[in-house]
Amino acid sequence: MFSTVMVANRGEIALRVIRTLRRLGIRSVAVYTDVDAGSPHVAAADVAVSLGATNAYLSIERVLDAAKATGAEAIHPGYGFLSENTAFAAACEDAGIVFVGPPASAIEAMGDKIRAKQTVAKAGVPVVPGSDGAGLSDEDLAAAVDEIGYPVLLKPSAGGGGKGMVEVHDAADLSDAIVGARRVAKGAFGDDTLLVERLVTTPRHIEIQVLADAHGTVVHLGERECSLQRRHQKIVEEAPSALLTPEQRERMGAAAVEAARSVGYTGAGTVEFIVGGDRPDEFFFMEMNTRLQVEHPVTEMVTGLDLVEMQLRVAAGEPLPLRQDDVALTGHAIEVRVYAEDPTAGFLPTGGRVLAFEAPTGAGIRTDAGIEAGGVVGSDYDPMLAKVIAHGADRDEALRRLDTALAHTTLLGLGTNIGFLRALLADDDVRAANLDTGLVGRRLDDWAAADLPADVVGVATGVALLDLEPRGQVVDPFDIPGGWRLGDTAATTRTLLVSGHDPVEVSARGRATDASIVIEGALETRTSTELVSGNSRYSDYCHSQGGVSRRYTAARAGDGTLWIGRDGYAWAIREQGRLEAARADAAAGGGPVVSPMPGTVTVVDVAEGDTVVAGQRLVVVEAMKMEHVLTAPADGVVRELRARAGAAVAKDAVLLTVDTEEE
Structure with missing residues (x-):
């Protein structure tokens, strides 16, 4: 057995491999890029070596140099990056280092x-009917589709993980689908070769x-x-x-x-x-x-x-x-992948600083995570944050345990799919195992959309009141915002912006421990919010409303956004400022076009001063295996063009403005 093994990967898979190496008594070597210098896998390994640039996990030369410098006898590639790279496997052999694969x-x-x-067809393994030649031109692909018949699936020959795969159900869409699939394949794999297969329905x-x-x-x-x-x-x-x-x-x-x-x-x-x-x-x-x-x-x-x-x-x-x-x-085991993404926005990637993270534990529960509180999730790598796995005597028990585990997962600071996963696992078809690969797409609205619970608005208001109240000292009640006034307590009205929901107007009077709250003109209710425990990163609160008390975790981001979590769900809440109100008004017509996610601009279709019509493609932003097309919100003229192909952009960054004013 080896004495030293390098793990040429990052995140949860690097940590998972390191755990086995430690159990077997094998010295572990981690590699990391500049943005991963503080990542958990770096701290977990016996030795860690910097590779430098963000894309250096793909550098065969740098990875092998690190292996040689640390005396690694073998390299475990994990998945992704160089794990299925023929040249890397061959280079390891040439260097006298064992490729674990x-x-x-x-x-x-x-x-x-x-x-x-x-190859497998010759071995007698059944294959999906489709094209069997390499280097097909667009015309060749169209001819193959005519022979196979619709619907079909375009797939990058060199790809994996669903990247660049496109379903085509109508001849009118084929040409654009080929162009898009080739562009994604070229960018992701350096090879735009496509194949086409019959699309198996309800697969x-x-x-x-x-x-x-x-x-x-x-x-x-x-x-x-x-x-x-x-x-x-x-x-x-x-x-x-x-x-x-x-x-x-x-x-x-x-x-x-x-x-x-x-x-x-x-x-x-x-x-x-x-x-x-x-x-x-x-x-x-x-x-x-x-x-x-x-x-x-x-x-x-x-x-x-x-x-x-x-x-x-x-x-x-x-x-x-x-x-x-x-x-x-x-028995039976079920795993869910926790992603930094927004299911309500078509699974657009999200990002940000992890303000709070508590992984679930319990009988039959395993969590493989690559994050920790205080870390930053950016757009440089895959958006998967963790995997939660449950094992039970049968499928029903595994499902129950998994749902309970997700309900006891706290992850604040960025949007995730945890709430969506709970809704999905509770679906009757999923529980009955009536599954197919198109089920999520067909039922996305059912699982992604959720009403904003009144108690979440209540606890957000209560936390805001607590933040305003001096603690541990006797103060003049007239100095307390929302406190006692002659004749009655003063009311404070604020408009809250909640992720995935319309703005909510809340009027509150009193102190956090005994407040009257009116939400959007509804009947006034008495609520109370108390701090249970807290540390430098986040705090736990008990909030009571209508005789029901629940526990919440809350953390405030650097931009003032308050994150509240309970039962695996999380909400980002902030007060609407004047700039946000102006943007909301502008969005009704033209106004700023912003990036919906942190990523890289791949296409800019317009120039400063161009006249555009509503719905026209303006910019394409790519992040974490997903392209998002931004279109003109209204007829107008392109102004303040800031988007540049190849440039990195942050979430909500203004890329351009569509001016609807007539010249």
Whole structure:
């Protein structure tokens, strides 16, 4: 076994690999870029080496130099970055450093989706009907679509993770879809080659985990169902699938083993299949991920195996310590991915400083997180913050435990999908396992939209009153804002801006511990808010309304925004200022066009002084695997153009103004 292993990654996967290295008594080496200098994985490793620039995780030369400098005998790539890079695997071999993964030849064979389909088809694995040639022109792709028939799915040949995949249901949309898919593929993978496949309607995404050693043993560890996705990216995974019978599981497992054998695979890998929800006996190969998957914890929880340990032992030349008959699945496990994103805005990425973070614990609960309170989540890397996994005796128990765990998760300072995940897991179809990859898209409005609870407005008002009240000293009641006045207490009216909701007008009189609050002209209610505990980063409050008391966590950001969390949900609340009111008025016509997320400007379609019409594309902003097109809010003229292609922008940064005034 190795004595020193470098982890060429960041975030939760780097921490997860380091945990296994520590358990096995192996010295760990972390690498980091300038923006990650204070990240948890840096502190967790025995040794940490700076790579410098933000994109240096992709620098083969810098990563290998760091490995050599620290005496690392092996490099674990995690997932993403260089994990499926053929040149990196080959460079490790040339440098005499073990790559903890399959041989470069297997990565190359499976990294090109076109070649992968051809390879596994020869091994007898069923594949989705589609184009089977490389380097297809736009005209070739159109001809292939004519032969396959609509609907189809355009996919980058060199891609993964759903990046650049586009569904096309009508011939009129094909040309624009090809252009967009090529642009995204080129930017993400440096290769704009596309393939096209028949789009399987109401599909279920089921994948098989395989392990292979260098001594000829290949086994599968059962399946994971990953059908709950947004933008072709998984958000919920579970093992085993409620769809498959033991016989179907064995057939798919055998096909996955043959796919791995066809390329001389070693290590841990995942063979992904698409299955018609109404025809589970019919499955098609989609691709093979030649690395550890994000969702590997659910397989670990139902098999009792440490997949990172298995990877390390295979990479060290050891035979697998198990055969197919030794594999047993116990209970059920479900994982959710916690993302920095706004489900109410089409899952636009968010970002900011983590003001408070408390991970859930309990029986059958595991949390893999890459963040901590005080850290900053930017737009440089993937928006996944953590994974929460629950294991139970059956699927119902796993779901109950997972929902409880999410309800006990506190994460303040940036928008996340935790509340959305709770709503999704409570859905009748999800609980009944009536799943397909389009379910989230069809039902997004049901799960993302939620009324603003009156108690949240109440506690926000109570915290504001507490902030205004002097503590620990006797003061003149006339000096207390909202305090006693001759004849009656004075009322204070404020307009609150709450993330994802319309502005709310609140009128409050009295002190926080005994306040009367009127929300948007509703009946006056008595509420009380008391500080329970606090530290330098956040505080816990007890708030009572209508005889019901609940506990809340609150933290104030540097810009004055008050973040309030309870039951896994979080709200960003601030008072409306004059500038915000002016912007709201301007938005009714033209006015400023702002970036909806922190990211990079990729396209600027207009110039200063151009005349535009409402709905016309102006700027494209990209962040964390997502493009967002900004359009003209009204007819007008482009003024104050600040957007520049390639420039980084912050959330709510003004990119240009559309002037609706006539010359």
